[in-house]
Amino acid sequence: MNTLKFITAGNVDDGKSTLIGRLLYDSNSIHTDQLGILQKQTKASQNGEIDLSLITDGLRAEREQGITIDVAYKYFSTDKRKFIIADAPGHEQYTRNMITGASNADLIILLVDARKGITEQTKRHASIGSLMGIKKAVVAINKMDLVNFSQNIFEEIKQDFEEKRVELNYDEIIYIPVSALQGDNIVEKSENTPWYTGEAILPYLEKVELSTNVQSLARFQVQWVIRPKDDAFHDYRGYAGLVLSGSYQVGDKVKILPTGIETEVIKIERHQREVEKAQAGENVVLHLKENIDISRGDSIVKVSETPQEANQLKTWLCWFDNTPLNLAKTYLLQHRFKTVRVKIQSIEQKWNINEWQFSPTEEVRLNDITQVNIKTNQTLFFDAFKEIPQNGSAILIDETTFNTVGACMFL
Amino acid sequence: MNDYLEQLEDEAIYILRETAAQFERPALLFSGGKDSIVLIHLALKAFRPAKFPFPLVHIDTGHNFPEALAFRDKLVAEIDEKLIVGYVEDSMKKYSLKETQGRFPSRNALQTYTLLDVIQANEFDACIGGARRDEEKARAKERIFSVRDDFGQWEPKLQRPELWNILNGKIHKGHNVRVFPISNWTELDVWNYIKKHKIELPNLYFSHERDCIVHQDKLVAISDFIQPLPTDIVVNEKVRYRTVGDMTCTAAVPSTASTIDEIIAEIIETSISERGQTRLDDQLSEAAMEDRKKQGYF
Numbered sequence: 001m002n003t004l005k006f007i008t009a010g011n012v013d014d015g016k017s018t019l020i021g022r023l024l025y026d027s028n029s030i031h032t033d034q035l036g037i038l039q040k041q042t043k044a045s046q047n048g049e050i051d052l053s054l055i056t057d058g059l060r061a062e063r064e065q066g067i068t069i070d071v072a073y074k075y076f077s078t079d080k081r082k083f084i085i086a087d088a089p090g091h092e093q094y095t096r097n098m099i100t101g102a103s104n105a106d107l108i109i110l111l112v113d114a115r116k117g118i119t120e121q122t123k124r125h126a127s128i129g130s131l132m133g134i135k136k137a138v139v140a141i142n143k144m145d146l147v148n149f150s151q152n153i154f155e156e157i158k159q160d161f162e163e164k165r166v167e168l169n170y171d172e173i174i175y176i177p178v179s180a181l182q183g184d185n186i187v188e189k190s191e192n193t194p195w196y197t198g199e200a201i202l203p204y205l206e207k208v209e210l211s212t213n214v215q216s217l218a219r220f221q222v223q224w225v226i227r228p229k230d231d232a233f234h235d236y237r238g239y240a241g242l243v244l245s246g247s248y249q250v251g252d253k254v255k256i257l258p259t260g261i262e263t264e265v266i267k268i269e270r271h272q273r274e275v276e277k278a279q280a281g282e283n284v285v286l287h288l289k290e291n292i293d294i295s296r297g298d299s300i301v302k303v304s305e306t307p308q309e310a311n312q313l314k315t316w317l318c319w320f321d322n323t324p325l326n327l328a329k330t331y332l333l334q335h336r337f338k339t340v341r342v343k344i345q346s347i348e349q350k351w352n353i354n355e356w357q358f359s360p361t362e363e364v365r366l367n368d369i370t371q372v373n374i375k376t377n378q379t380l381f382f383d384a385f386k387e388i389p390q391n392g393s394a395i396l397i398d399e400t401t402f403n404t405v406g407a408c409m410f411l
Numbered sequence: 412m413n414d415y416l417e418q419l420e421d422e423a424i425y426i427l428r429e430t431a432a433q434f435e436r437p438a439l440l441f442s443g444g445k446d447s448i449v450l451i452h453l454a455l456k457a458f459r460p461a462k463f464p465f466p467l468v469h470i471d472t473g474h475n476f477p478e479a480l481a482f483r484d485k486l487v488a489e490i491d492e493k494l495i496v497g498y499v500e501d502s503m504k505k506y507s508l509k510e511t512q513g514r515f516p517s518r519n520a521l522q523t524y525t526l527l528d529v530i531q532a533n534e535f536d537a538c539i540g541g542a543r544r545d546e547e548k549a550r551a552k553e554r555i556f557s558v559r560d561d562f563g564q565w566e567p568k569l570q571r572p573e574l575w576n577i578l579n580g581k582i583h584k585g586h587n588v589r590v591f592p593i594s595n596w597t598e599l600d601v602w603n604y605i606k607k608h609k610i611e612l613p614n615l616y617f618s619h620e621r622d623c624i625v626h627q628d629k630l631v632a633i634s635d636f637i638q639p640l641p642t643d644i645v646v647n648e649k650v651r652y653r654t655v656g657d658m659t660c661t662a663a664v665p666s667t668a669s670t671i672d673e674i675i676a677e678i679i680e681t682s683i684s685e686r687g688q689t690r691l692d693d694q695l696s697e698a699a700m701e702d703r704k705k706q707g708y709f
Contacts, residue, residue, distance in 0.1 A: 072551045272459060393577070395574055
């Protein structure tokens with residue numbers, strides 16, 4: 001049993017929170033005392049039915065305003081899979097929160113109101129999911145109960161979206177007619193849509209296959225050097241880190257970057273157990289043949305599979321801070337465990353997520369998605385985000401406030 | 412990697428190592444409860460054969476279960492790591508603080524003073540805690556690295572975005588970060604992990620006989636801190652603890668579950684949440700946890 005992380009995109013009006021509430025409620029993931037609190041909250045405003053959207057809005061300001069401001073994480077599991085939902089706000093002013101939620105998602109559910117069809121917002125959300133490297137999308141056409149479960153309306157919306165998908169990088173998009181409020185095609189197939197031959201949302205989520213990067217080139221960055229001071233382990237020197245992609249085996253000829261020194265993997269430990277092989281997603285401790293000076297942030301790659309190296313590179317830059325990008329300033333770029341100083345040399349263009357078009361721009365402001373050229377004070381060893389996302393992504397940090405001001409996906 | 416427990420374990424070990432690497436003086440907050448016992452187990456996996464790059468910190472409210480304290484001392488001796496204890500009773504004297512009035516005096520909110528004092532005295536810049544996002548709604552919005560200002564306060568609207576698993580631990584002097592390695596674990600995940608790795612727990616977690624006062628459908632243990640009144644209904648029941656907090660504000664649950672498997676079966680069956688069933692102080696208001704966190708609670 002593994003975990004599927006997904007993000008739900010859409011706003012309250014599309015029934016997004018209701019959909020999440022429905023998934024939690026119908027999979028018995030809400031406890032009765034929490035339900036009691038919900039009923040108490042609902043009583044004042046509604047006609048006695050439980051407002052499932054109240055499950056996700058955790059902060060007082062969110063409940064008062066009836067909107068989701070921050071990303072909330074919700075958990076449920078069935079006997080087939082464990083699920084983590086990132087519930088991100090839909091409004092344009094919270095684009096950065098959605099980018100954050102999408103950065104950790106395997107799949108995106110795009111909520112579409114059957115009465116409104118594909119809107120600017122749908123396009124914006126679809127575009128963000130694609131940009132952040134999500135490979136699977138579910139277009140949930142919601143509120144089918146309000147259009148008499150009309151197959152024509154469902155097909156029109158589907159066709160409309162299909163025409164747009166060429167510009168997106170999803171491997172798989174499926175369309176499901178639902179009513180989150182009434183539970184149609186959420187957990188079980190609905191009798192109201194006999195014309196729909198696909199699956200309900202939950203069964204699909206239970207079996208959808210996740211893409212892995214075990215087959216990619218091998219990438220490993222040193223996170224932490226384990227050197228016991230104890231005499232019993234005098235010669236122990238292990239390089240702990242995360243296999244970002246690909247796999248490593250005992251006997252692999254490897255190269256340390258930036259020094260370029262070549263050596264061999266002689267032992268791999270996984271949680272104190274010796275193993276022969278380590279693969280993407282696993283935390284392991286590598287032991288090398290030679291006693292070399294290696295520190296946090298250094299890369300250990302296979303001799304035959306070296307990454308790109310450069311001091312200047314082109315990257316996507318999504319801006320998260322209220323203060324716009326300042327081209328005169330130096331920023332910190334955190335590329336996994338390695339942090340370097342950077343300057344943004346030039347802004348190439350801005351991606352207008354509503355129109356799906358590039359336009360020239362002079363500035364980078366909150367929620368802007370742009371392509372820029374950066375210069376680093378140390379050589380970076382990286383891959384394009386599209387090739388190996390784990391080694392092609394970084395965050396930008398303001399040197400004075402220490403805020404995370406941007407997300408970079410290397411081009 | 413197809414096992415969700417292994418995924419959770421990897422994520423937690425990654426966060427622990429990241430904390431060790433990014434901070435000058437981290438600490439691991441150890442409450443004696445199952446979640447922090449699991450944290451210690453994860454830290455052993457992350458750092459052995461070397462010592463932990465941080466001490467353990469226990470905030471002692473003075474209302475602890477004796478079993479939990481005994482277990483703490485035994486565990487610390489076994490793993491041979493450093494333990495720092497901060498006493499809430501010292502803070503109560505120093506700041507003239509009073510616990511909440513009434514039958515079941517809570518020192519829950521007072522812990523914050525002691526924690527902030529310990530952080531300041533030791534110049535800790537990061538405190539690792541065992542909080543989980545599934546526990547409570549305000550916690551669901553919590554970051555893995557949660558930045559707190561000089562007053563230890565949490566500002567939910569100004570949280571740093573956390574992208575991928577790149578953690579930004581850069582802070583100004585005087586600020587500190589609360590680190591939550593098991594954010595994405597649920598109560599059931601914790602129990603399944605304890606089972607898989609045969610992790611030892613205080614016997615409070617397993618069914619035992621205990622004299623309790625029945626208070627608003629909840630069972631509160633009779634102890635040095637809570638004595639029955641003549642009007643109280645006192646029962647002797649087979650109970651266990653689902654969470655281990657203070658003796659004064661943690662309720663026992665009726666249970667005959669004496670093995671991990673039986674406990675897991677009970678948790679799957681139960682329709683009441685962990686905090687809802689066992690904490691007497693979360694239900695005061697809808698935003699009780701959010702307010703406490705803003706004050707510096709973890």
